[in-house]
Amino acid sequence: MPLSDKIQVTDLEFDDIKSNLKNYLSAQSQFQDYDFEGSGMSILLDLLAYNTHYMGYYANMLGNEMFMDSASLRDSVVSHAKLLGVNPVSVKPATAALNFTFAPSGSPPSLVIAKNTKFLSKIDGVKYRFITTKSTLVPRELNGTYVALGVEIKEGKILNKTYTVDVNDTRQRFIIPNANADTDSIIVNVQASVSNSTLETYTNGSALDITTIKKTDKVFFIQEIENRQYELTFGNGAIGAPLSDGNIIFIEYIVSSGSIANKANTFSATSTVAGLSPSDYIVTTDAAADGGSDIQTTESLKFLAPKLYSAQKRACTKDDYKAILLEQRTDIESITTYGGEDADPVQYGKVFIAIKPKGNNVFSLAAKEAIIKDIIKQTNVVTVIPEIVDPSFFFLQFQTTVNYNPTTNLTDEVTLKTNINNSIQTYLQGNIEKFDQKFRYSPLTKDIDNTSSSIRNSKTTVRYAQRIYPATFGVVASYVMNFNNPIIPGCFKSTQFVGSDGYTWQLVDDTVGNIKAVKLVAGSTTTQTWTEDYATGWVHRVDSTGTLHTGEFHHDTDHHDDDSLLLDQQIQLDGTTNIGTVNYDTGKVSIVNFAPVSITSGASYIQCVAHPKVTTADIAPLREQILTYDVNDPNSIVINMVQETL
Secondary structure, X not given: OOHHHOOOOOOOOHHHHHHHHHHHHHOOHHHOOOOOOOOOHHHXXXXXXXXXXXXXXXXXXXXXXXXXXXXXXXXXXXXXXXXXXXXXXXXXXXXXXXXXXXXOOOOOOEEEEOOOOEEEXXXXXXXXXXXXXXXXXXXXXXXXXXXXXXXXXXXXXXXXXXXXXXXXXXXXXXXXXXXXXXXXXXXXXXXXXXXXXXXXXXXXXXXXXXXXXXXXXXXXXXXXXXXXXXXXXXXXXXXXXXXXXXXEEEEEEEEOOHHHHOOOOOOEEOOOEOOEOHHHEXXXXXXXXXXXXXXXXXXXXXXXXXXXXXXXXXXXXXXXXXXXXXXXXXXXXXXXXXXXXXXXXXXXXXXXXXXXXXXXXXXXXXXXXXXXXXXXXXXXXXXOEEEEXXXXXXEEEEEEEEEEOOOOOOOOHHHHHHHHHHHHHHHHHHHOOOOOOOEOHHHHHHHHHOOOOOEEEEEEEEEEEXXXXXXXXXXOEEEXXXXXXXXXXXXXXXXXXXXXXXXEEEEEEOOOOEEEEEEEEEEEEEOOOOXXXXXXXXXXXXXXXXXXXXXXXXXXXXXXXXXXXXXXXXXXXXXXXXXXXXXXXXXXXXXXXXXXXXXXXXXXXXXXXXXXXXXXXXXXXXXXXXXXXXXXXXOOEEEEEEEXXX
C-alpha cells in the first residue's frame, strides 16, 4: 500500500502524526498483530512524532517570519521595515520648560546654567529625574536682574559609551548597551587616536536625505537591533566617510522613562543651579512636561511601514501627514488632517492637522512648534503652510427609557440599570472618542436591548453639548460651535455665567435665529397652559412684558393642556444687541463679542446644549471634532426604568 494512502502530510499536530505512523505500520505484514501501545515501540513513535511536529512548527514559524504581515518577532518586523527604509521610533523623553530669576552676590556679567543640571519631580509619589541638555547663558540685564525664560529640561539621564576602532576585527559593532535610549539625543564625537586629540562631531545620517550625503561627510547611522538596543554604523567611503583604525568613538545619549513622566509640573534642583543654592533663585514652571512617548510597538511598525514607504518621507497627501507623524510621535492617540479648502472659513494654501495626544486633550504650544519645525517642515511641500489645531470635543448626552419585565429580571432594578449604563459606556468607548469616528444610533440601542432578556424595549434620545473655554475672563472673544445636524428653534441654552454688571446670565436663542444673553430674575413653580414640545421637554414663552419664561414640563399620560410646568427660572431678555446667530438647519452657532467675567459653577467652561430635530439620528464629527461624553456629567447618561407587566 502506498505511503501516501496512509499518512496525511497535512496533519501536523502531535497526536495526528503519531496516529498516522501507527496506521501505516499496522498495515505492514510485519506488524499486523503488533501491540504498539504495550511495547517500547510506543516510545519510538512518540520520538518520531515529536521530531516531526517540532520540524513542522519550526518551518511554519520560519515561513511566517519571512513576511511582515505574518511576522510575530520584533526583530523580524524591524528587519522587514529596514528594507522599506523605515526605522522604529525610539523612546522620547518628556520635556518641560522652567523660568529662573537669580539673585547672585555681587554683580557678575553673566551666569551659566550648566548642561546636565539635575531636577526632580514627583508624579503620584514616584520621583523622576530631569536634566538640562545644553548650557544656558544668563546675562545681567540693564536693571541688574538675571532672568532665564523657557529653559528646557528633559526626563532621563545622560550616559556615555566609548569604543576604539579596530579595522581588523570584522565582528566589531558599536552598540548602545541600554534599552530605552532616545535616538534623537545621540551625540557622536570621534577622536583621531590616542596620540591625536583632534575631535570631530558626526551628524546623524539617518535624519538626512541619503542622496545628499557625500563620501567625505562625517555621518553615522542608527538601526535597532536585538533586545531593543541600537547599533551605530558609519560611512563606507561612498556614502559618508569611513572610520580609521585607532579612532576613538565617544557616544552620548539619554535614557528615558518615556510617557510615564508626562504632566510633571513641579521641579526642584538636586544641587546648585548656575552655582547658586535655592535661596538665591526663584524657579517656576513655564510649561509642564509633555511629549514623552514609549518605543514604537511592533504592531504600529507593521501598520505604518508600508504607508511610510509609499510616502517616501514626503508629505504630499493627508495620509502622508498621518503616517509620518504617527511614526515620529508615538505619543499621538488620534490624528486627522484636512486641507484649507475644507476649513471654515476657507484658507487656501494651508493644511490643518488636528492631534489628540495620549493621556491629554491637547499638545502644549512648545510641543506643537517642535512637531512643525522638526517633523513637518522637513517633509511637507514648501508652498503649503501647516497648522496644528486642537481637537474640538462634541459631547453627547443620552436619555434612555427602558421598559422591562420584573418577573423575568434575574437581578434587581438597580443592578439592571447599572448594567445598562455599562452597556452604553462600553459602546461609546469602543466606537467614538477619536477623530473621524461616527456615532451610530441603531448599534447603541441594540446593545442596550441585549443587556438583559428582561428588557422588552427601550427608547433613547440624544442631545448635543459643546463647551466654551474663555481664554481670558472679561476679554471679548468670538466662538463657533457646529452641531452638524438640524436643531429645534428655541432649544439652545448655556450654563450660567457672571456678566460685567455682577448679575448672573446665560445664553439662549430666541427661536428666530438670534443668540441672546439673558439675565436671571427668579424661579417659581406654576401650572398653566403651554405650547409643549414633547421632543425636547423644554418650554419657551415670551410674555407681554418681554420676559422670557423657560422651564422643563412634566406632562400627563393623555398629553392635555393641564400638564404642570416646573419653571427652573424666569429670565429677562437683553434687548440691546444680539450676541450671536444660530442656523437651525445646519446646527451652526456663532457667538461674538462674548466676555463673561466668571463662571457660576466654578468650572473652566460654559456648556451649551442643543436639541436635534431628530433625536435618533447618526452623528458625524466635522473636521477637528471628536465625539465623546462626560462620565462626570449627571446629564451625560440618564436612564429611566419602567416596570412593564402583561
